[in-house]
Amino acid sequence: MPNTASRKRRGTTETVAAPSPSIAKILVCSSGKGGSGKTCLTRNLAVFAAHAGLRVATVDLDPQRGLTNWHAVRPEDAVVIPNVAVPLSDLQDAMRQARALGELDLIIVDTPPGVDASPAEMRQLLLMADYVLVPTGQGAGDLRSVTEWMAFIRREQRPSAFVLNLTVRSAGSFDRAKQRLIEAGDLCPFDIRLYESIRVSDEVGLGVAEMKGANGLSDIRGVFTFAMHAIGLKVPADD
Ligand SMILES: Nc1ncnc2c1ncn2[C@@H]1O[C@H](COP(=O)(O)OP(=O)(O)O)[C@@H](O)[C@H]1O
Numbered sequence: 001m002p003n004t005a006s007r008k009r010r011g012t013t014e015t016v017a018a019p020s021p022s023i024a025k026i027l028v029c030s031s032g033k034g035g036s037g038k039t040c041l042t043r044n045l046a047v048f049a050a051h052a053g054l055r056v057a058t059v060d061l062d063p064q065r066g067l068t069n070w071h072a073v074r075p076e077d078a079v080v081i082p083n084v085a086v087p088l089s090d091l092q093d094a095m096r097q098a099r100a101l102g103e104l105d106l107i108i109v110d111t112p113p114g115v116d117a118s119p120a121e122m123r124q125l126l127l128m129a130d131y132v133l134v135p136t137g138q139g140a141g142d143l144r145s146v147t148e149w150m151a152f153i154r155r156e157q158r159p160s161a162f163v164l165n166l167t168v169r170s171a172g173s174f175d176r177a178k179q180r181l182i183e184a185g186d187l188c189p190f191d192i193r194l195y196e197s198i199r200v201s202d203e204v205g206l207g208v209a210e211m212k213g214a215n216g217l218s219d220i221r222g223v224f225t226f227a228m229h230a231i232g233l234k235v236p237a238d239d
């Protein structure tokens with residue numbers, strides 16, 4: 001049934017379409033490799049989104065619960081970002097719980113390492129995703145694993161991009177990694193450099209956007225802007 005409402009105008013009553021409740025966009029952070037920055041990307045993009053005025057929640061599908069532990073140590077006065085922690089095998093339940101949190105603009109999903117071990121569940125998750133970010137380090141081992149994972153995502157025809165993380169731009173492997181990644185999929189034009197403050201922010205329950213003077217802020221802002229544009233979300237703070 002169409003979503004309709006009555007509205008009075010100049011003495012007549014006409015039926016017009018009521019604004020439909022917005023459906024949250026689903027951004028999935030996944031890669032075949034542990035330690036590539038899936039959780040780091042999830043929490044930092046969520047913090048950026050929340051501070052930019054988007055209604056954002058996170059979903060932790062990793063049994064190691066790194067994201068949920070980060071939420072647990074967030075300072076009391078930090079902006080609240082709801083989180084749902086559910087096993088990958090209960091994906092439908094995870095999404096039901098996330099949507100029950102209220103009207104949201106964005107749901108960011110953190111996935112377990114070695115996602116290629118559960119291809120059926122991952123395929124299901126990919127089908128729900130509006131966009132997939134695949135973080136990767138610049139080493140040869142990381143690249144091999146994430147390019148295989150990207151091939152899987154592309155077979156499922158999901159829009160996606162690699163994000164180079166933990167980068168050392170001065171190393172020769174940085175340019176070689178970019179070269180290799182653009183041959184295998186889209187590549188976010190912003191990378192996230194290896195910064196101690198990013199690791200520290202993780203331990204104290206913050207995003208770099210919440211830490212005064214933290215390095216990495218411009219890198220993460222770039223990835224956030226790229227991801228919001230790619231997923232088609234207008235950021236209120238940009239108005
Ligand atoms: N750009 C970065 N600079 C410094 N440390 C980082 C960066 N990205 C991630 N880390 C740290 O590396 C470790 C692994 O990152 P994490 O996001 O947990 O990886 P994954 O979720 O893919 O297993 C964490 O301790 C995290 O804080």
Ligand SMILES: [Mg+2]
Binds near residue numbers: 062066067110113
């Ligand atoms: Mg993780």
